[in-house]
Amino acid sequence: MSVPVSTGANVLETGVRTRRSTRRTRREARIAYGFLSVPLMLFLAFLGLPMIATLVLSTFDWNMFTPPEFVGFDNYARLMSQPDIAQAFVNTVVFTIAAVILHLVGAIVLAVAVRAILSKVAQYFVRTTLFFPMLISGAAASMIWLYMVDPNYGFINYYLERLGAQDLPNWLIEPSTALSVLIVFDLWKTLGFTFVVVLAGLQSIPQHLYEAAKLDGAGRFQQFLNVTIPMLSPTLLFASILSMSGAFQIFEPMYIMTKGGPGDSTLSLVQAIYYTAFRDFEIGLGSTISVVVAAVIAVITIAQFVLSRKWVHYDRV
């Protein structure tokens, strides 16, 4: 969170010191770049230059075999006219909004509730079971769910029927339900992370704030609204950025459970990049989708920080 602040401080500090001791700085520069040589080379090869290359490639038409052809912004125009990519964009936005809301609400409710539990054993059990799916690989977890929601192999439909549901769909084959299953899967798989982060945030709220609120006659709900939520806001901002960025790049569950189908009803943007670039060999168009994904994530992240100035409460006594 101190990112912009510390960059600023560095600029000032270096500015002043260079004037004072140029010789020392020059000697340190040699050592510094000696240290930095390997990291910078790796950075350029696998992060820095590829970022620029993605931008450049997005203005070309290239299938990796014949020479690339410069097409300007044609690929960006094509994005609008490709129904599958437009669908992938809608799917990913829906998935992300649902994921962020469910993760934040779920994590807050569960974290507050877990702290009120009486028994330490029960508390340990809940923390363990909620967090564990986070550690299983998305591929293995997707395989489990693929069969779990299957009408023939799984048990989900059996219990829903016992609860009175009728004419249950084949969840992953039905266009109207497939995306919802993937949203629930993602909640099960990654809620543990948001939960642990929020729990840590709750534990760092100073007790005296609650005592002061109680002296002022605040009830439990008012304490939650006026102490817990504001004090938790930096944590919530962070959790929301992380889950937003994670959800927007979702790939595995779609790739493994639905292949993006039925139709394009669960196709995600990263899946669209994958299929466009590595199955259809449309490197330019694939790069264009990448640029859009990066731009959306960067813009939302920056927007969240800017907007957060209004409601995020940083000075925590």
Added chain:
Amino acid sequence: MTASSSVTHGRPSQGPVRRRGQRSRRQWTAPGRWVLTAVLVLVGVVAFIPVYWTLIASVQPEVEGFATPPRWIPTSFTLEHYADALESIPFFQQFANSVVVTAAVVVLSLVVSLLAAYPLARLEFVGRPVVFGVFIAALLIPGQVTVIPVYIVLRTIGLTDSLFGLIVPGLIQVTAIFLLRQHLLSIPRELSDAAAIDGAGHVRVLFTILLPGVGPALSALAIFIAQATWNDFFWPNLIMSTPERLTLPVGIYMLGGGAVGAPPSTIFAAVSMIVVPLLVVFLVAQRRLTEGIAFVGTDR
């Protein structure tokens, strides 16, 4: 962020936590708390059911493992699915590949990150704000965005279908660089200055004097990077093709997918062989694991 300090150091926050516990104990009525506990335990059970179902289905004949209505207490026992799984994919080879790739990425990426973090935290040199700014900017850009050029780079230098191709791109971890720089900044300068006066070079200062100070950050990062590398599916699925060189997540996928098309019991046996060791590690080191992951998630 304060959240993280309570995660890493744990102890200082214990006081308020306990007092808060007592406070809420007074506020919640006893029956209400038991209902709440019951509901939460139920949530926990539901969250664990998919894993439990996988484990019991993997040790029963298929008709019983996937019976309707489901039987939650196994009545028969067989290891045939495990034998089938081991026959269908080179499981132990893939397990070894996962171990090698994960260990290499964790150790080497942390060394690389320390090499980058040290000058950014301790040395004054022309271009430092630029280098630092570039690393920070990279934090904003999601990893999947660079896949196409990185794939082309790996193909050009002949690292596709090779374990090196899985290791090398993982060595640059900007989050780790950023976190380690923060933690190096918080170590008093007097400590390293004294060593420097005694004639220790920068490398020795970093690896003998400063390293213990960033120990907690390093172990948290190691857990985080290990978890991400061990579970990675996208890259090995994209660049690997020889079954003997795959890592486990892709191996499992191949087992169920078109390549082998094994029945669910066999897939579940393979999944169980991954999940059981993970569960043991998790139960032994739960505190470290959850705190490590939460720490990297919050401490920026």
